[in-house]
Amino acid sequence: MMVNTVRFALVVVGVFGWSMMLPSATQVGLSDKVLVFPYETDFSFVSLIPQKEMGLRAFTLCMRVATELPEDRQIILFAYRTADYDELNVWRESDGRVSFYMSGDGIFFHLPPITTFRTSLCLTWDSRTGLSAFWVDGKRSTYQVYKPGHSIRPKGSILLGQDADKHLGGLEAGQSFVGEMADLNMWDFVLSRSMIQAWHYGHRVPKGNIFDWGTMEYELNGNVMVVDDD
Amino acid sequence: MMVNTVRFALVVVGVFGWSMMLPSATQVGLSDKVLVFPYETDFSFVSLIPQKEMGLRAFTLCMRVATELPEDRQIILFAYRTADYDELNVWRESDGRVSFYMSGDGIFFHLPPITTFRTSLCLTWDSRTGLSAFWVDGKRSTYQVYKPGHSIRPKGSILLGQDADKHLGGLEAGQSFVGEMADLNMWDFVLSRSMIQAWHYGHRVPKGNIFDWGTMEYELNGNVMVVDDD
């Protein structure tokens, strides 16, 4: 299924804080907003435009996420894909583990469940050592070593809400995200523990140089709502 | 079963904080009181008289609730019914989820269990967007979109402790509430996060304009106790 099968698009503009549908186009800035994916679909997603190319040898990716999906449902949390590779996919697996994949086999972490209440989730990876960890509400998981020496390729597409099995195609409802995402930020280096904890508590941290929620360029596709964060 | 089958009624007046039976009548005000539903019955309930008609296009409903009932027992938490419709029913379902229904199919949330310790539970809904959420001890669940454009009809009956399958009839012991309810308040608009958290912590918030616990008009039916809240 290609992107032109997207069936409708809506932008919610604040009126008393909410809601008015407009045709989609590139939007800028999500300060104090949350993305709501209300239904399971194979056509609702948000494309993100990075501030710089994503040829990466290290990164920190952070977001706040909440879902009502059952514990045994696979969920895509972040998908970055070039023509032939899943460059960086983050999943909640059907066995409850949280995983990420770069161009092939992934790595799996036992984290506290992602629930209806918002979890702050960060992921760090450094190509030099391969050390990777998830951070849940500011607490680091055990390090695992994953693909030392690897590089993430630039010039791909970033989606929230769907996993594209082909370049912008092959979407599956059964993998889609349903719930809320907010405050996604990405840096091309590994943030320190104190920075990640500061981000978790909403304190000031260096703005993401790949993605910064406050100045994010994005396109809404399908049924995704932009809602005032309360 | 019609309301005239109610077998007895009691009002508990504070004597050392407890208990003396009197025939029931409309009472006013529950400041610093808690309703205790001590047994599973099909005849014990509390009727609430709203301060204004409940033709609603948005609301916030809050209460503090505790129960010893088993986790797989269906429990009615709030029932507002007009002649032909369940206008607004809130349930703890037999699968542990918490749900609400307006005139038909409901919507289900995965919340932490309702236990023997008091949970502060709020529910918000706005017809304009359909965005609905439960708030547990001040923390919001993931938004779900439910019946945008819908209106709740006025001029019905509000019960705590029982679900009426007909207008004031058809009560079932297996759905009854057993436990404690306190501090029920309802507003005809959506409270902000900070207001809901303030309510949770017992700070001053705008009084409910549909129900305000402190000035609540109510009638006790069957075996329900009004006890000093400690």
Add this chain to the structure above:
Amino acid sequence: MMVNTVRFALVVVGVFGWSMMLPSATQVGLSDKVLVFPYETDFSFVSLIPQKEMGLRAFTLCMRVATELPEDRQIILFAYRTADYDELNVWRESDGRVSFYMSGDGIFFHLPPITTFRTSLCLTWDSRTGLSAFWVDGKRSTYQVYKPGHSIRPKGSILLGQDADKHLGGLEAGQSFVGEMADLNMWDFVLSRSMIQAWHYGHRVPKGNIFDWGTMEYELNGNVMVVDDD
């Protein structure tokens, strides 16, 4: 499998906080460092050299530990062995209990699970009474009485990451430790509750007189990383 079958060794030296491989030798001092055992192997371990001989009639052993291993996987947490005896082994058992063994049958404790987030774990034992307990994040388990009158023999070998079934041999991947260990300290007496809590919170306590993490003499074998603790 003998120690000379160890296949490779690496020491990670801080470069931007991380990583550069060098041949192993006795190293000294692990202040602000964490040992990362990234993979399940039968050849990766760390030998510890005690500051004094381990002929012991009482001890306190403390460490901070985190693992991604499944809940039903046996894990060696500490192994001290003389020629013919397992003098002091600490395990997470396959049934989730935490245990320790001195020269024969062990003793088992039901503790909170050891997870991907760091647990601070202490073990105390006194030969006079046999009273033994684990301390999790500063909280003591129920006392159990274990081998009153017993003595731990001196002049053995101490391993982290593997259990040697013979003196420095007989390693099994299925018992190996995978994850992180930090801040291991050992004293030849029983610390008070207030001292153990102080250690848990990172406050100043008397330095371990058998092992002191800050001045630890150790040898890395196989694939073990020494990483800046963040």
